[in-house]
Amino acid sequence: MSDLILHKKNEAFIQVECEKGLAQELSDHFCFFVPGYQFVPAYKSRLWDGRIRLFDLRTFTIYHGLVPYIQKFCEERKYSIEIDSDITLTEVLSIVEAESFIKTLNLPHVVRDYQLKSFIHAIRHKRILLLSPTASGKSLILYMIVRYLQESGYKKGLLIVPTTSLVEQMFTDFQSYGFDSDKYCHRQYSGKDKHTHNFLTITTWQSIYKNPGEYFEQFDFVLGDEAHQFKAKSLTTILAGCSNSKYRIGTTGTLDGTQTHRLVLEGLFGPVYKATSTSELIDKGQLADFKIKCLILKYPVPICKIARDWDYNQEIDYIVTNQTRNDFIRNLVLSLEGNSLILFQFVEKHGKDLYANIKLHAKNRQVFFVFGGTDVEVRESVRAITEKEKDAIIVASYGTFSTGVNIRNLHNIIFASPSKSRIRNLQSIGRGLRIGDDKSAAILFDIADDFRLGKFTNYTLKHFIERVKIYDDEKFNYKYYNIDLKDDKPTNP
Numbered sequence: 001m002s003d004l005i006l007h008k009k010n011e012a013f014i015q016v017e018c019e020k021g022l023a024q025e026l027s028d029h030f031c032f033f034v035p036g037y038q039f040v041p042a043y044k045s046r047l048w049d050g051r052i053r054l055f056d057l058r059t060f061t062i063y064h065g066l067v068p069y070i071q072k073f074c075e076e077r078k079y080s081i082e083i084d085s086d087i088t089l090t091e092v093l094s095i096v097e098a099e100s101f102i103k104t105l106n107l108p109h110v111v112r113d114y115q116l117k118s119f120i121h122a123i124r125h126k127r128i129l130l131l132s133p134t135a136s137g138k139s140l141i142l143y144m145i146v147r148y149l150q151e152s153g154y155k156k157g158l159l160i161v162p163t164t165s166l167v168e169q170m171f172t173d174f175q176s177y178g179f180d181s182d183k184y185c186h187r188q189y190s191g192k193d194k195h196t197h198n199f200l201t202i203t204t205w206q207s208i209y210k211n212p213g214e215y216f217e218q219f220d221f222v223l224g225d226e227a228h229q230f231k232a233k234s235l236t237t238i239l240a241g242c243s244n245s246k247y248r249i250g251t252t253g254t255l256d257g258t259q260t261h262r263l264v265l266e267g268l269f270g271p272v273y274k275a276t277s278t279s280e281l282i283d284k285g286q287l288a289d290f291k292i293k294c295l296i297l298k299y300p301v302p303i304c305k306i307a308r309d310w311d312y313n314q315e316i317d318y319i320v321t322n323q324t325r326n327d328f329i330r331n332l333v334l335s336l337e338g339n340s341l342i343l344f345q346f347v348e349k350h351g352k353d354l355y356a357n358i359k360l361h362a363k364n365r366q367v368f369f370v371f372g373g374t375d376v377e378v379r380e381s382v383r384a385i386t387e388k389e390k391d392a393i394i395v396a397s398y399g400t401f402s403t404g405v406n407i408r409n410l411h412n413i414i415f416a417s418p419s420k421s422r423i424r425n426l427q428s429i430g431r432g433l434r435i436g437d438d439k440s441a442a443i444l445f446d447i448a449d450d451f452r453l454g455k456f457t458n459y460t461l462k463h464f465i466e467r468v469k470i471y472d473d474e475k476f477n478y479k480y481y482n483i484d485l486k487d488d489k490p491t492n493p
Contacts, residue, residue, distance in 0.1 A: 002082040004074060006067065010243040012268075013061045014070075014087065022079070023057055029073055030054040030062065032261050054267060063267025065127050065248070093123045105147055106178055109140065112286065114276040119144045122249050127270025129227065130251045133278040134430020135287055138251045139173045141275075142223055146200060147179070149221050149247060158219040158245070159202045160238065162229040164189045164376045165400065167202050170225065172380075189376075209234035216241030224250040224269065232260040239268040254426055278433065279475040287433040289441040292471055292478035294464070295332075296448045297325065297485045307451035312459045319449050319460060320350035320417060324485055329416050330357045332445060333393055334365075338411025339386050342395045343428055345417035347371045354416060355395040362393060370396040386410070398424055414445045420463035425470055446478075 005017040016026065030053065037043050037050030055062045062070070067087060074081040098120045102111055111119075114132070118141050122128050132138050146157060161167055167187050175181040186196035188203035194211065201219075208215070222242045224230065227250035239248065250269035255262050266272060281287040299307070307315060319325065333340050342358075344351040355369040366389060368382045379400065386392045387409060398419065419425060429444060448464035471478045 003079040004070075005082045005084075006070065006087055007084050008064075008087050009061060011245050011248070012064055012240050012243045014064050014067060016055070016060045016062060016070075018060070023055070023060060025077075026055040026062070026070075026073070027053050027057050030066065030069070030263065032263060052261070052264075054263060063264075065129075065267045065270040066263070068271050069263075069266075091124050091126060093120055095120065098123070101148060101151070102144060105144070107140075108177065109137075111140070111144075112137065115141050115144075118273065118275045119148075121273050122247075123148055125270065125273075126246060127248050128250075128273045129266055129269045129271065130249065130275055131255065131272050132251065132253065132275035133281070134253045134427055135278075135433035136253075136276055136281060138225065139170060140177065142170075142225060142249075142251065143174050143177045143179065145223065145247070145249060146174075150184075150199060154220050154247075155199075156219050157200045157221045157223065158216075158242065159200055159223045159225065160205050160208075160230070161202065161225045162204060163400075164204060165379050166225065167204060168376055168380050169383075170202050205230050205234050205238060209237050211241075213241050217244055219245050221245050221247035222249075223247075226252065227265055227269065228252040228254060228260070230260055232264055235260055235268060236264065253430065277474075282433075290429070290433060290444070290476060291441070292444045292446055292476055294446045294448060294468070294478055294480045296450050296464075296480060296482050297328070298450045298482060299485050301453065304451045304453040304456075307458055308453065308456050310458075315449075315451070315459050316346075316418065317349070320344075320346055321353075325449075326350075326354055326357055328483075328485070329354065329414060329447070330361060333358060333412070333414060334361060336412045337391070339389060339392045339409050340394070340412040340414065341410055342393070342414045342416050343398050344395065345398055345419065347373075347397060350417060351395060351397060358393060358395060365391055365393055367393045367395065370394060370400050372397060372399055374400065398428065410442065412443050412445065415447055418449065418460035418463050420466040425467055426474070429476075 003018060003022060007015040007017065009015040016023070018026075031051045033050050034040070034052055040048065040050070042048035043050045054066065067083070071081060098116060102116070115137055118130055118132065122130065122141070122145055130138065130141065142159065146159070149157060159170065161170060167189055171181050171185055171187055174185060179185070184199040186198040186201045188194060188196075188201055189207045194215070216238060219242050222239065222245040224235070227235070242248070248269050250265060252265070255272070278287065282290060307318075310318070329342065333342060342354065344354060351369070351371060355367065359367040366385070370379055370382055382394065386394060390409070398417070413428060415428070433442065446464070446467060449458065449460045451458035452461065468478070
């Protein structure tokens with residue numbers, strides 16, 4: 001008899017048969033520390049060791065997607081393993097068959113090589129976490145998967161996204177690919193009916209994670225777009241509840257700094273499959289030629305002396321309320337040609353004033369303001385308008401326009417607020433990478449604030465250094481520009 005035998009409990013979990021000692025090894029191996037665990041009362045009271053364990057010692061179960069890792073675990077420790085055939089069963093789909101199917105869809109776009117390979121891999125393996133950068137066309141891959149499953153006789157599917165804007169956009173994207181979205185898709189978020197007979201439910205994870213267990217049992221496939229943004233507990237509840245979903249496919253642009261640990265993401269969806277990279281797509285001319293101008297604002301010495309005593313919040317408050325700095329941003333955006341997106345972090349103390357300042361001097365140019373309180377319909381209308389405009393300005397919060405909102409004709413992006421989030425920065429950059437009818441290149445203006453004096457280096461400048469590391473990792477083309485902020489009317493570099 002093998003040391004370890006894996007049985008399929010359902011589509012979400014594997015039942016493990018083994019000795020108690022081996023089970024304890026599995027529990028200790030498939031675990032990780034929770035970020036900030038040392039501050040949790042249960043840890044301080046020594047009631048919890050700060051770890052999340054993915055192998056359940058009570059039920060001897062573990063996420064289905066971790067089977068490859070269990071195999072590796074056994075191989076490294078010389079344990080014999082037996083796996084039921086229904087666990088490893090894959091779908092047969094040849095390249096010829098895939099290409100033939102895609103032709104029947106009459107898509108308005110040419111399917112790129114990596115999109116075809118990603119589609120085939122997803123259909124064959126049923127469980128994958130697709131790693132593909134922003135602007136690489138993940139929605140088209142998801143659409144092809146949805147249509148293939150529809151044609152294969154699957155009755156009901158669930159497509160989960162992180163925001164209501166993306167619900168609307170995915171609905172519109174599918175429609176643009178040739179789908180009768182009104183007939184087959186149901187959009188579910190706040191104020192929408194929970195129940196539908198439509199083939200595909202498109203929803204946010206926030207809208208459904210509190211639903212009863214039987215709600216999730218109706219779906220025989222589940223897809224998660226921008227899966228790195230889902231909160232772990234909510235995602236676990238949803239995916240564990242989808243116990244009848246044979247296909248479980250997630251997409252993400254990055255695995256760095258995710259809301260949910262990589263092991264959990266792979267356990268719930270499946271092993272990572274890397275489709276392509278941003279630099280590869282730029283090199284092939286499939287994404288816009290992208291340049292970054294790092295604008296380093298140097299503050300006067302008297303201010304730098306004061307800044308040494310600031311905490312992080314005090315520094316941020318000074319930066320975003322600094323009139324000379326905001327005038328600089330205004331002059332910069334008004335000097336640029338093409339559609340421009342200005343991203344800010346704080347609505348009341350920065351975004352509104354910045355918008356008013358720009359709008360006052362914009363003359364005949366259209367200026368839009370978008371933040372978390374902006375209705376979904378308004379956001380979608382702004383996106384639609386800017387698709388046709390050639391000189392529009394959008395002042396938007398990071399949370400609304402950095403994630404998932406596609407604008408093909410976006411020529412310029414300005415980081416008006418400091419940020420060190422890898423995910424947020426890459427998502428924001430992705431807004432400018434798409435090639436449009438009137439656009440083949442884009443520029444990011446990354447504004448950094450320099451209060452250095454002697455050995456002192458300020459908080460937000462350190463964050464800028466972290467952003468530069470991202471640019472290096474992604475092989476982006478960037479250049480530094482030093483700007484003395486004492487000039488009341490700085491010019492565009």
